[in-house]
Amino acid sequence: MEGTFLNNMENDPSEQMRKLKESIEMIEELFDNAYHGMVLVNKEGRIVKWNYEKLLGIKEEDVLDKHVQDVIENTRLHIVARTGEKELGEIQKIQGHDMVTSRVPIIKEGKIIGAAGTVMFKDVKELKSLTMKMETLMSTVHKYRGEIKKFYEAKYSFDHIITKDRHMMYLKEIARRAAESNSTILIQGESGTGKELFAHAVHNASLRKYGSFVSINCAAIPKELLEAELFGYEGGAFTGAKKEGKLGKFELAKGGTILLDEIGDMPLEMQAKLLRVLESREFERVGGTHPIELDVRVIAATHEKLEEAIYKGAFRQDLYYRLNVVRIDIPPLRERKEDIALQTAYILESLANELKIAPKKISDEALDILSAHDWPGNTRELRNILERALNIVQGEVIQWEHLPEYLKKYKKMTGEVAEESLLLKDMVAKAEIEGIQKALRACGGNRTLAAKKLGIHRTAIYKKMEAYGIDLAIWDDCKNK
Ligand SMILES: Nc1ncnc2c1ncn2[C@@H]1O[C@H](COP(=O)(O)OP(=O)(O)O)[C@@H](O)[C@H]1O
Numbered sequence: 001m002e003g004t005f006l007n008n009m010e011n012d013p014s015e016q017m018r019k020l021k022e023s024i025e026m027i028e029e030l031f032d033n034a035y036h037g038m039v040l041v042n043k044e045g046r047i048v049k050w051n052y053e054k055l056l057g058i059k060e061e062d063v064l065d066k067h068v069q070d071v072i073e074n075t076r077l078h079i080v081a082r083t084g085e086k087e088l089g090e091i092q093k094i095q096g097h098d099m100v101t102s103r104v105p106i107i108k109e110g111k112i113i114g115a116a117g118t119v120m121f122k123d124v125k126e127l128k129s130l131t132m133k134m135e136t137l138m139s140t141v142h143k144y145r146g147e148i149k150k151f152y153e154a155k156y157s158f159d160h161i162i163t164k165d166r167h168m169m170y171l172k173e174i175a176r177r178a179a180e181s182n183s184t185i186l187i188q189g190e191s192g193t194g195k196e197l198f199a200h201a202v203h204n205a206s207l208r209k210y211g212s213f214v215s216i217n218c219a220a221i222p223k224e225l226l227e228a229e230l231f232g233y234e235g236g237a238f239t240g241a242k243k244e245g246k247l248g249k250f251e252l253a254k255g256g257t258i259l260l261d262e263i264g265d266m267p268l269e270m271q272a273k274l275l276r277v278l279e280s281r282e283f284e285r286v287g288g289t290h291p292i293e294l295d296v297r298v299i300a301a302t303h304e305k306l307e308e309a310i311y312k313g314a315f316r317q318d319l320y321y322r323l324n325v326v327r328i329d330i331p332p333l334r335e336r337k338e339d340i341a342l343q344t345a346y347i348l349e350s351l352a353n354e355l356k357i358a359p360k361k362i363s364d365e366a367l368d369i370l371s372a373h374d375w376p377g378n379t380r381e382l383r384n385i386l387e388r389a390l391n392i393v394q395g396e397v398i399q400w401e402h403l404p405e406y407l408k409k410y411k412k413m414t415g416e417v418a419e420e421s422l423l424l425k426d427m428v429a430k431a432e433i434e435g436i437q438k439a440l441r442a443c444g445g446n447r448t449l450a451a452k453k454l455g456i457h458r459t460a461i462y463k464k465m466e467a468y469g470i471d472l473a474i475w476d477d478c479k480n481k
């Protein structure tokens with residue numbers, strides 16, 4: 001049961017929300033059915049309404065206008081009709097059973113006109129078994145809630161952002177301060193520079209940390225589905241929709257934070273909708289009829305320079321201003337070379353922990369190679385390379401041989417600069433590698449666009465990347481994120 005739950009959980013958290021709702025509905029139903037009838041008396045204690053036939057085997061016509069004391073043992077309903085003081089959940093012995101009853105006065109225009117009695121449980125034992133059922137249900141509800149929270153949890157804090165670069169430290173400080181407010185944050189940076197990391201850290205440092213952290217990649221979701229993903233939909237809102245409807249990310253993030261990743265790829269119509277939502281602080285589900293209050297902090301991230309997208313007409317300027325309240329522009333790793341050694345040490349340590357292996361070091365020679373590379377995939381690329389190296393290294397130290405082919409070209413350039421090849425073919429190769437990486441970077445890893453920029457055919461870029469060992473995985477990884 002637990003295993004199945006966890007599996008489903010990973011596939012479809014909204015399925016778990018549905019289960020949660022079902023549990024609550026069950027509790028409600030239990031309560032509804034717990035009432036076993038009702039009797040109404042006037043202020044003299046005479047019966048005016050009776051539906052205890054099933055419970056006590058006495059018909060209404062036989063008791064109407066009789067005094068309640070003559071019909072029900074141990075009743076106090078006539079007293080409540082006089083004092084006006086309600087008695088809830090009292091145990092009353094009727095026909096040999098300890099029944100759980102409630103008595104409330106009926107008041108009209110400030111005057112007591114009678115009283116109503118109900119039997120909530122035919123026997124205290126019934127109440128005990130219901131209590132037990134409820135406890136089981138409540139603990140299940142609790143468990144589900146915990147699992148859902150875990151799924152939508154921000155894992156990282158500011159301590160996980162490793163840097164000794166002054167500008168990065170300044171950005172961390174800005175983000176830390178922004179975390180305390182509810183302001184929208186726009187994070188810009190190349191793939192793998194830690195945009196998501198920053199978003200997690202902000203959430204965890206904010207008052208919203210007990211709420212969910214929900215992330216959505218605007219580039220990965222087809223245009224037609226994006227609105228329903230963001231705002232949810234009512235049952236039967238469109239063909240193919242689940243009949244019970246679906247919660248949107250904005251609702252899932254209620255009380256927490258939403259990360260709109262790759263916002264630069266959001267279609268223009270959605271941009272307009274998002275702007276309206278951010279301005280009115282409310283939204284509607286697709287097919288919905290009532291507005292829902294927006295109770296989330298919005299963090300937007302993009303690898304693109306939105307200013308350029310605005311210039312090209314692909315991004316709305318008004319939305320840009322609305323998002324750009326606090327701005328974090330993360331510099332690429334190649335502009336903070338001193339972070340490479342620091343991050344390498346940190347990543348090696350955390351990978352060793354994760355993979356449960358003994359800690360490994362890296363040789364100076366290998367580190368020099370890493371420092372010479374220009375890191376188009378930034379820290380994500382560094383992490384991939386180190387993970388790969390850990391998988392092949394035999395001893396305790398990662399050497400330059402354990403680095404991928406495409407980095408080995410830096411070996412000659414480091415320490416032995418004088419020996420740098422002056423062969424024309426080597427110089428051409430070097431220029432080509434740099435050019436291809438630059439183009440890939442500008443296009444966020446999209447090879448077709450990069451080829452276009454370079455003025456070569458799509459198949460040519462594939463061939464050259466393979467020949468030079470330019471890592472496809474780095475770019476694939478960025479896009480799958
Ligand atoms: N400054 C940093 N310190 C430590 N790890 C980092 C840093 N920047 C990025 N990373 C790591 O690099 C990987 C990519 O980061 P991520 O936040 O997903 O980047 P982005 O969203 O910008 O593509 C993650 O494993 C992340 O933990």
Ligand SMILES: [Mg+2]
Pocket residue numbers: 192195196261481
């Ligand atoms: Mg990302």
